[in-house]
Amino acid sequence: MKLNIEIKRSNPEKNKKPFYQKYKVNGDPNDRLLDVLMDIKRKFDPSLSFRKSCGHGVCGSDAIVVNGKERLACKTLIKTIADKEGACIRIEPLRTLPVQRDLMVDQKKFINSYRQVKPFFITKKKAVSKESVQSPEQRKKIDDATKCILCASCYSACPVIQKENPQYIGPASIVQAARFLFDSRDDGFEQRLSELNSPNGVWSCQNYFNCTQVCPRNIKVTKLINLTKKDIKKHES
Ligand code: SF4
Ligand code: FES
Known part of the structure; x- marks a missing residue:
């Protein structure tokens, strides 16, 4: 399906004002949002910055704000945030922490x-000599x-x-x-x-x-x- 992705871009190091960059992409409803971000980085803009590591909801590094709600990019299926062809998905960094760049915050x-x-x-206990059973x-x-x-x-x-x-x-x-x-x-x-x-x-x-x-x-x-x-x-x- 066709998607309109809007990503809040910032680069405080260069004193650039944050702005929303738009990308038109194709995504399968069963793709994860992380797949879409990776696709944008590969195909359109290698400078797009975001964190990720495990890709499976374990490390907690890819939390972002999607359409106003905090989510893990790797655990968010496109079909849960886009209900129709051409749907708009707005992606922002986490709130309350300073932005380092784009979707990366200083933790x-x-x-x-x-x-x-x-x-x-x-x-x-001074020394634990055997297993502490619960x-x-x-x-x-x-x-x-x-x-x-x-x-x-x-x-x-x-x-x-x-x-x-x-x-x-x-x-x-x-x-x-x-x-x-x-x-x-x-x-x-x-x-x-x-x-x-x-x-x-x-x-x-x-x-x-x-x-x-x-x-x-x-x-x-x-x-x-x-x-x-x-x-x-x-x-x-
Ligand atoms: S939302 Fe808070 S409590 Fe839940 S996993 Fe993340 S850091 Fe832990
Ligand atoms: S990449 Fe590790 S939780 Fe999403």
């Missing part, structure tokens, strides 16, 4: 927030949070970061904290508390649910944030 701020919550095991029920508590691929779609879609508090650590960092907070083998609750229990931590979340709606891994992001709030309150009472 430093996002990754720094992630680091703040200490996303690693903290244990009081029951299926204990494992279930962290199942959802372990699915996060740090694509930053939730960070981009969050109205709090966009308009209210740009310093909010963001949904993904709290999901990553929850992955350890609710792990029966982890003892790092106190050490993560200063970041989580702060104005830029969980209390910035206003339950807009945008994060849950855009997460390509279908993680119940808002629910995990609320469970973390509940855990902090329980700890304080």
